[in-house]
Amino acid sequence: MIHNPEIECMSREDMRKLQSERLIKTVKTCYDKVPFYRRKMDELGVKPEDIKSIDDINKLPFTTKHDLRDEYPFGLQAVPMTDVRRIHASSGTTGKPVVDTYTDNDIANWSEGVARVLAAGNVGHGDIVQVAYGYGLFTGGLGAHDGANKRGAVQLPISAGNSEKQIMLMKDFGTSVLCCTPSYALHLAECIEKSDKVNIEDLKLRVGFFGAEPWTEGMRKELEDKLRIKAIDIYGLTEMSGPGVGGECECQNGTHLWEDMFFPEIINPDTLEPVAPGEFGELVFTSLCKEAMPILRYRTRDLTRLIYEPCKCGRTAVRMDRILGRSDDMMIIRGVNVFPSQIETVLTEFPTYTPYYFITVDRKNNEDTFDLDVELREEFYSPNPAKQMPFIKPLYDRIVSLVGIKPNIHILPPGSIERSTGKAKHVNDKRVFKN
Numbered sequence: 001m002i003h004n005p006e007i008e009c010m011s012r013e014d015m016r017k018l019q020s021e022r023l024i025k026t027v028k029t030c031y032d033k034v035p036f037y038r039r040k041m042d043e044l045g046v047k048p049e050d051i052k053s054i055d056d057i058n059k060l061p062f063t064t065k066h067d068l069r070d071e072y073p074f075g076l077q078a079v080p081m082t083d084v085r086r087i088h089a090s091s092g093t094t095g096k097p098v099v100d101t102y103t104d105n106d107i108a109n110w111s112e113g114v115a116r117v118l119a120a121g122n123v124g125h126g127d128i129v130q131v132a133y134g135y136g137l138f139t140g141g142l143g144a145h146d147g148a149n150k151r152g153a154v155q156l157p158i159s160a161g162n163s164e165k166q167i168m169l170m171k172d173f174g175t176s177v178l179c180c181t182p183s184y185a186l187h188l189a190e191c192i193e194k195s196d197k198v199n200i201e202d203l204k205l206r207v208g209f210f211g212a213e214p215w216t217e218g219m220r221k222e223l224e225d226k227l228r229i230k231a232i233d234i235y236g237l238t239e240m241s242g243p244g245v246g247g248e249c250e251c252q253n254g255t256h257l258w259e260d261m262f263f264p265e266i267i268n269p270d271t272l273e274p275v276a277p278g279e280f281g282e283l284v285f286t287s288l289c290k291e292a293m294p295i296l297r298y299r300t301r302d303l304t305r306l307i308y309e310p311c312k313c314g315r316t317a318v319r320m321d322r323i324l325g326r327s328d329d330m331m332i333i334r335g336v337n338v339f340p341s342q343i344e345t346v347l348t349e350f351p352t353y354t355p356y357y358f359i360t361v362d363r364k365n366n367e368d369t370f371d372l373d374v375e376l377r378e379e380f381y382s383p384n385p386a387k388q389m390p391f392i393k394p395l396y397d398r399i400v401s402l403v404g405i406k407p408n409i410h411i412l413p414p415g416s417i418e419r420s421t422g423k424a425k426h427v428n429d430k431r432v433f434k435n
């Protein structure tokens with residue numbers, strides 16, 4: 001089912017026209033109302049009147065996560081607080097969170113984006129939508145909630161956690177739609193398997209919308225088999241409102257992006273130039289409808305490609321391929337943001353360790369694993385594991401307290417971790433490419 005055929009199936013030509021109109025307006029607002037963008041555009045010698053169509057987008061400055069942190073909390077806001085109705089923020093474990101603010105229209109457009117994704121799973125009147133994303137500053141809970149409301153479905157705002165209650169209500173209320181992270185969905189599936197009170201045959205679940213973390217085809221198959229549902233990817237990011245920047249359709253062959261609201265580009269992260277159509281690179285978004293906090297050319301760091309061939313579902317909206325990884329180093333392990341530089345910081349606090357390390361992340365039995373190879377200095381090193389133990393414990397404790405995640409630490413002889421003369425490779429994230 002298509003929620004908004006007029007937009008989702010619009011001809012490419014009409015879409016370009018709509019995008020052009022909206023970009024011109026957005027750029028003017030940014031220049032007139034946001035000192036940060038006026039400064040950036042002045043530095044590049046670009047004036048709002050230089051932007052005549054969407055083809056001029058590459059004249060505009062980029063915005064990075066660093067910029068958002070510098071302008072924390074409301075430096076990028078283009079409207080007075082009297083026009084704002086809501087504030088959300090990402091859960092940053094390092095530094096300040098990323099803030100997004102919303103006018104009434106912003107909330108309506110956000111709901112529209114989520115509703116389009118839900119419609120692909122035929123969500124509508126009578127459906128009971130169990131929203132098991134966290135409610136709060138995080139955009140997942142309220143985002144899915146408002147989208148379900150827009151589709152006329154019943155919202156069950158249970159939020160994340162309390163799995164036993166989740167599956168009890170799923171059975172008692174006849175939940176037909178589940179919204180949560182894919183890893184939490186898998187956890188719920190395992191709880192159902194183990195439960196002596198709830199049987200999968202008792203449930204009316206038919207479709208799930210999973211997002212907020214990358215997941216693979218293997219994960220999809222497992223979720224679909226275990227929960228006996230269709231599993232649909234919903235994509236989004238706080239900087240562009242939240243979930244519902246795009247989503248999969250019934251064909252499950254890429255994520256349609258709602259490019260009437262969020263204009264996507266793919267750039268080469270080193271040269272910052274656009275890549276050839278269909279090539280992989282870094283995904284960049286410009287908001288075309290946001291009023292409270294418009295964003296020009298936001299560098300997501302997500303590596304993917306855009307597919308412009310028409311989709312069998314009838315939607316003309318461009319599709320995004322699976323996200324291959326990130327162009328910077330941040331990892332999300334068991335839901336926690338981890339930067340390799342944090343490990344380096346910890347190691348340098350200990351006189352017993354060299355600063356060389358290597359991280360291996362994988363997923364086993366649906367849980368992320370975090371293995372850390374480190375080297376003891378020559379004078380402390382012994383191949384005898386019993387003699388290594390007194391050194392492992394304080395390092396382990398320090399990582400748990402600073403990073404918030406429990407590592408499996410492996411001590412290697414000094415000199416065995418590869419020394420790089422260029423950009424060092426510190427991480428092997430095996431989760432991303434595995435299917």
Ligand SMILES: [Zn+2]
Binds near residue numbers: 251314315
């Ligand atoms: Zn499609």
